[in-house]
Amino acid sequence: DAGVTQSPTHLIKTRGQQVTLRCSPKSGHDTVSWYQQALGQGPQFIFQYYEEEERQRGNFPDRFSGHQFPNYSSELNVNALLLGDSALYLCASSPLGGRKETQYFGPGTRLLVL
Amino acid sequence: GENVEQHPSTLSVQEGDSAVIKCTYSDSASNYFPWYKQELGKRPQLIIDIRSNVGEKKDQRIAVTLNKTAKHFSLHITETQPEDSAVYFCAAAESNTGKLIFGQGTTLQVKP
Numbered sequence: 001d002a003g004v005t006q007s008p009t010h011l012i013k014t015r016g017q018q019v020t021l022r023c024s025p026k027s028g029h030d031t032v033s034w035y036q037q038a039l040g041q042g043p044q045f046i047f048q049y050y051e052e053e054e055r056q057r058g059n060f061p062d063r064f065s066g067h068q069f070p071n072y073s074s075e076l077n078v079n080a081l082l083l084g085d086s087a088l089y090l091c092a093s094s095p096l097g098g099r100k101e102t103q104y105f106g107p108g109t110r111l112l113v114l
Numbered sequence: 115g116e117n118v119e120q121h122p123s124t125l126s127v128q129e130g131d132s133a134v135i136k137c138t139y140s141d142s143a144s145n146y147f148p149w150y151k152q153e154l155g156k157r158p159q160l161i162i163d164i165r166s167n168v169g170e171k172k173d174q175r176i177a178v179t180l181n182k183t184a185k186h187f188s189l190h191i192t193e194t195q196p197e198d199s200a201v202y203f204c205a206a207a208e209s210n211t212g213k214l215i216f217g218q219g220t221t222l223q224v225k226p
Contacts, residue, residue: 004157033212042120042203042216043158056213090158100212101146105157 002027004093004106012112013081021076021109025093031100032074034066037088037108048100049074078111086113116141118206120217128225133191135220137204140185144206147180147187148214153200162189165209194224 005024013019025032031050035043045058049068068074072093078085088110092103117140127133137147145166150158164171164178164187171178177190187206191198201221205214 031212033214035214040219042118042205042219043214045213045215048212056211058213094212099146100210101148101207101214102160102163103148103212103214104160105150107157 004091004104006091006106006109008109010110012114014114015081015083017081018079019081019111021089023091023106024073026104028096029093030072030096031094032068033092033103034076035090037090043090081113083113086111116215118204118215118217120204120220122220124221126223127194129194129196131194133194133222135189135202137187137217138185139206143208145209146207148205149178149189150203151200158203196224196226198222199224
C-alpha cells in the first residue's frame with residue numbers, strides 16, 4: 001500500500017517563474033492538505049482540498065493556488081516566485097470518511113528559488 | 115490568531131533517560147493535538163495524537179498528556195534510545211477542520 005507520494009523531489013527556479021508541485025494521496029484517502037516548511041521551522045498550512053474544492057486556506061497570498069482531480073490527487077501552483085518561497089512543500093492526506101485533521105505526510109518537494 | 119508555542123527548542127538526554135516536550139496553544143476551539151517526528155531529510159511521521167475528551171494517552175514508550183483548562187499538552191518519551199533522535203513537532207487543530215497549527219519544533223538528541 002503506497003503512502004503519500006509527491007513529485008518532483010527537488011526543484012530549482014528563478015524569481016518571477018511559476019511552479020507546479022504534485023501530490024498523490026495514500027490509498028483510501030480523499031483529502032489533501034498542503035504545507036510550507038521553511039528551514040528550521042514547523043510546517044505552515046497553505047490550504048486543503050476535498051471533493052475537488054478548496055475548503056480551508058491559511059495565511060498565504062493568491063499567488064498560491066491549487067487543484068484537486070477526480071482521482072483525489074492534487075497540485076499546488078505558485079506564481080511570480082519570490083526568494084522567500086524557497087522551502088520544503090509538504091502534502092498530507094486524510095482518510096475518506098475520516099477526520100480531516102488526521103493527516104499523513106508525503107516526503108515533500110524541496111523548492112529553491114534563485 | 116491561532117498560535118502554538120513549543121519548548122524547549124533543543125533537548126539533549128542520555129540514552130535511557132526520559133524526555134519531555136511541552137506545547138501551549140491559544141485557540142480554545144482546538145480539540146485535536148498530534149505529535150510528529152521528523153528525521154533529517156524525511157517526512158513528518160505521526161507518532162501519537164490525543165483528543166480533548168482524553169487527558170492522557172500512551173503507546174509503549176511514548177505518552178501525551180493534555181490540560182485543556184491551561185491549554186497545555188506534553189509529549190513524554192521514556193527509556194530514550196539513539197533512534198529517538200529527531201525533530202519533534204506538536205500541533206493543534208479544531209476537530210474536522212484539517213488545519214493543523216504547528217509548533218516551532220524541538221530537536222531531541224539522545225546520546226549513547
